[in-house]
Amino acid sequence: MDSIIEYFSHIPSAHRTLILVGGLTFFWLLESAVPLFRFNYKKWKHAGPNLFLTLTTILVNFSLAFILVKTSDWVVAHKFGLIQWLELPLWAFMIIGILLMDLIGAYFIHWIEHKVKWMWMFHLVHHSDQNIDTTSANRHHPGESVFRFVFTTLAVLVIGAPMWMVFMYQTMSVVLTQFNHSNVNMPKWLDDALMWVICTPNMHRVHHHYRQPYSDSNYGNIFSFWDRIFGTFTYVDNTKLKYGVDTHMARAESDDLMTLLKIPFLGYRPSIQYNEEERL
DSSP: OOHHHHHHSOOOHHHHHHHHHHHHHHHHHHHSOOOSSSSSSHHHHHHHHHHHHHHHHHHHOOOOOHHHHHHHHHHHHHHHHEEEEEEEHHHHHHHHHHHHIIIIIIIIIIHHHHHHHHHHHHHHHHOOSSSGGGGGOOOOOHHHHHHHHHHHHHHHHHHOHHHHHHHHHHHHHHHHHHHHOOOOOOHHHHHHHHHTTBOOOHHHHGGGBSSSTGSOOOOSSSSSSHHHHOOOOOOOOGGOOOOOOTTOSSHHHHHHHHHHHGGGGSSSOOOOOOOOOGGG
């Protein structure tokens, strides 16, 4: 346990980069070998805008990292935050901290982005992808990257998370996000077993169906049980899914980088209303 904490306390930037690139490469190869959907698209061309937006996410987080570090140093120095106030063994301190980081820093902000219209316009860039694969994981508008950074910082403040815990959470988040966006055809028995704890591809893909109520479900990032606890869990046959957003199905809006960057500022379009009979 101590060696794990020591590693994440001083994790080199090169290792964090290797985890990001290594994860993308692994899931890219895996989904190419055993895909769920055989998309009629040029995989490298599709990856271009997604990888660019991944880089902008990295730049936003890097530019604001000093805020995260200062906040973490302050809560540790002043023993502030939920896990700082509890007398916990180290293993419980770590587990509870990671769980709450995921709840506040991922689930809650994701749910809010779907409920607040102006925030949804930024998050819509992520949902506009009509060919979900592992490169879609960090397809976030720079504005959304700021929202998520703010909630990660808020989580550190509320929880009292030391910096090693933040790095551990971010590492898990990167890998799990790449995994649950991957176009991998997993054995159902394996996906069903994993889904009780973590967000799997079969669970998260439902969130990327092109219309409500499916897109307003399965908000989880690392852990799947938040959706079960808060009543936002939905499961459907993945082979019947259609990706995208019903208000933005033109290819120019899903493939063109400049159009993606402008989407939040082009005005809100209400989603099309569907009858109960039209459910999957």
